[in-house]
Amino acid sequence: MNVTEILFGILTVMALFSALLMITSKNPVHSVLWLIVTFFSISGHYILLNAQFLAVVNIIVYAGAIMVLFLFVIMLMNLNNTAEPKKNRWLKLVGGIAGGCLFLVLVAALKDSEVKRQFTEVKTGDIGLIKNLGKELFSTYVVPFEISSILFLSAMVGAVVIGKKE
């Protein structure tokens, strides 16, 4: 067991543990904080796969911008001390069973797949570096890149229009 596998194990346990705590904690602010821990461990996975650009973008966009937006909204609504109403215990159980069944099916589908036992390259390779990705982004994918700016503009206008008081 080398260093890479130990790091993979630690990051995996961290991601799964914090994701489970995210969906089980009662306080929405705690949920947001656990989700940030999950995003950081996913960024750690990206670094382990040598996708450094995506790791940094993941931290800046997800753990930074999006989660701050969530925290702002939760604190704006002052939800952090209101308990969720009592809900059906059976509904919770059925939701857990349904998710578990999906997990079982997807993992069982792996058994006969072609990708089984193939290796993924960790720690090396330079396709995830910003030089390669930037070159590709501004040559082959320049049209979608520019269209995404229009998407952002429309999302901004949409958010303002929806959130505006009458």
Place this chain on the structure above:
Amino acid sequence: MFIDYYIILSVALFCIGIVGVLTRRNAIIIFMCVELMLNAVNLLLVAFSKMHHLTPPKKELAAVAGTDGQIFVFFIMVVAAAEVSVGLAIIVMMYRNIHSVDVNFLNRLKH
């Protein structure tokens, strides 16, 4: 590292997100679970983008094989950021109208 581990990790994160969507009633937490599912897919895309490096299809493609996967992840993040801004605006509007973010109160289409 085997790709299987990454697949199982991503599927587990995705299923945790699904369980959260099915069991929670708070609209903001449901939205956060959707974000978690998007991130699980992103992780799997990055893992797959690094998979065929050891046996690339052609010699000249060896250096850049798999770049497309990481560009896709970048665009998924872009779309997710736009989606979050609109979705949170909708949740704020819903809170302003019914003074709650419980999705059980949003059953008016049923009647």
